[in-house]
Amino acid sequence: MELMGNIMMTAFIAVFVENTIFSRALGTSTLVVISRNRKNLFGFGLSVTYITALISVLTYFVNKLFANNDNSYIYMPLVYICVLGFVYILTLLCLWKFLPRLFAKAKKYVHISAFNCAVLGSMFLISKYCETLSDYFIHGLGIGLGFVFAVYLTAIVYDKIYSEKVPYPFRGYPIMLIYLGILSMAFWGLSGHTLNY
Amino acid sequence: MIVANDNSCKGIVKNALLYKNPIFVSGMVIAPVVVMANNFFDAVTLVIAFSLITFFTLLMSSFVPKNIVYTVRIILYTIIGALVYVPSVIFLKYLMPEGVEALGIFFPLFITSSFIISRSETIFFLETKGKMFLDIIFCIIGYDAAVLLFAAIREILAFGTICGNIIGMPVEIAALQNPFGGFILLGLIAAVFRSILLFIKRVRQK
Numbered sequence: 001m002e003l004m005g006n007i008m009m010t011a012f013i014a015v016f017v018e019n020t021i022f023s024r025a026l027g028t029s030t031l032v033v034i035s036r037n038r039k040n041l042f043g044f045g046l047s048v049t050y051i052t053a054l055i056s057v058l059t060y061f062v063n064k065l066f067a068n069n070d071n072s073y074i075y076m077p078l079v080y081i082c083v084l085g086f087v088y089i090l091t092l093l094c095l096w097k098f099l100p101r102l103f104a105k106a107k108k109y110v111h112i113s114a115f116n117c118a119v120l121g122s123m124f125l126i127s128k129y130c131e132t133l134s135d136y137f138i139h140g141l142g143i144g145l146g147f148v149f150a151v152y153l154t155a156i157v158y159d160k161i162y163s164e165k166v167p168y169p170f171r172g173y174p175i176m177l178i179y180l181g182i183l184s185m186a187f188w189g190l191s192g193h194t195l196n197y
Numbered sequence: 198m199i200v201a202n203d204n205s206c207k208g209i210v211k212n213a214l215l216y217k218n219p220i221f222v223s224g225m226v227i228a229p230v231v232v233m234a235n236n237f238f239d240a241v242t243l244v245i246a247f248s249l250i251t252f253f254t255l256l257m258s259s260f261v262p263k264n265i266v267y268t269v270r271i272i273l274y275t276i277i278g279a280l281v282y283v284p285s286v287i288f289l290k291y292l293m294p295e296g297v298e299a300l301g302i303f304f305p306l307f308i309t310s311s312f313i314i315s316r317s318e319t320i321f322f323l324e325t326k327g328k329m330f331l332d333i334i335f336c337i338i339g340y341d342a343a344v345l346l347f348a349a350i351r352e353i354l355a356f357g358t359i360c361g362n363i364i365g366m367p368v369e370i371a372a373l374q375n376p377f378g379g380f381i382l383l384g385l386i387a388a389v390f391r392s393i394l395l396f397i398k399r400v401r402q403k
């Protein structure tokens with residue numbers, strides 16, 4: 001029961017309190033790019049979740065092998081990129097072999113969902129804050145689900161953001177940033193702040 | 198979107214600096230700007246790190262043959278980025294150790310920035326190596342100038358200082374130091390930037 005509670009709490013923190021987009025802005029550029037092409041927003045989000053979850057497990061083993069000296073910050077990005085490349089190729093090969101229909105749809109955005117700041121950033125973040133394999137996995141999954149949640153919140157206002165009712169200087173990208181800022185402010189409140197009266 | 202449609206050198210420069218400015222128009226690599234560009238000094242570290250990694254990665258990526266499939270090409274671009282990161286971080290750690298510490302995880306994240314991923318493909322379609330070089334240089338200058346301008350405005354509004362010197366602002370909006378403040382301020386500046394471009398276009402048409 002205690003373990004279940006810990007898992008739920010870790011996942012809640014990763015999705016809401018430390019959401020990659022709202023708390024650290026990781027993956028915002030990718031969100032801006034994919035929101036312009038509205039198709040496959042959820043497919044893209046799920047693809048990111050799958051990659052962050054899988055990558056988190058591999059990151060645990062890679063860290064055990066390589067990240068054990070003071071100079072690891074110099075070469076670890078290269079190691080992480082190699083792991084990402086491996087997962088990317090493995091995913092494409094599996095889709096091509098076993099799910100050809102999904103492969104035809106997914107191949108257009110698998111590369112963006114693998115090589116972006118949210119995924120690479122998740123590898124650095126979980127390396128910094130997690131210790132056990134289960135921690136790594138839950139955080140990785142939570143970061144991915146947090147990204148899906150952010151994509152959902154962007155998708156539901158897409159028509160309004162690009163509406164002609166919005167004055168031209170604000171339409172699209174500028175108002176999206178302001179909207180993300182307001183959401184970020186709301187989620188920032190969840191991390192708990194006391195007011196001095 | 199307002200763009201310079203000609204593929205001449207002048208058009209490339211105008212697009213890179215103004216009409217397709219990576220920060221104010223295209224929304225590329227905004228995470229470190231929103232979170233880290235709180236003051237002018239941090240912004241200087243940020244633009245040096247970005248410029249070093251982006252310039253050399255794009256330059257080396259331009260030699261990746263076109264006939265290699267995109268699946269492999271994209272891995273090669275990011276591996277080149279990770280290799281360029283090694284001397285860049287050693288150099289900057291020697292030059293400005295505190296700045297590199299402050300950048301934290303955002304420094305290595307430049308390797309997979311949307312700028313590198315998208316530009317390394319776009320530059321293939323430019324006619325000559327000269328134009329490609331011009332495009333890379335001016336896109337980086339456009340990014341750097343936008344980040345420095347944004348950080349200067351943010352520092353004035355959030356801390357009431359510029360380059361650490363107190364300028365006596367009547368009100369300091371401390372919330373702008375946070376990522377949400379960064380998002381909102383960047384959105385407002387992007388809107389002002391678009392208005393200025395629109396005004397210039399209208400004046401020219403008249």
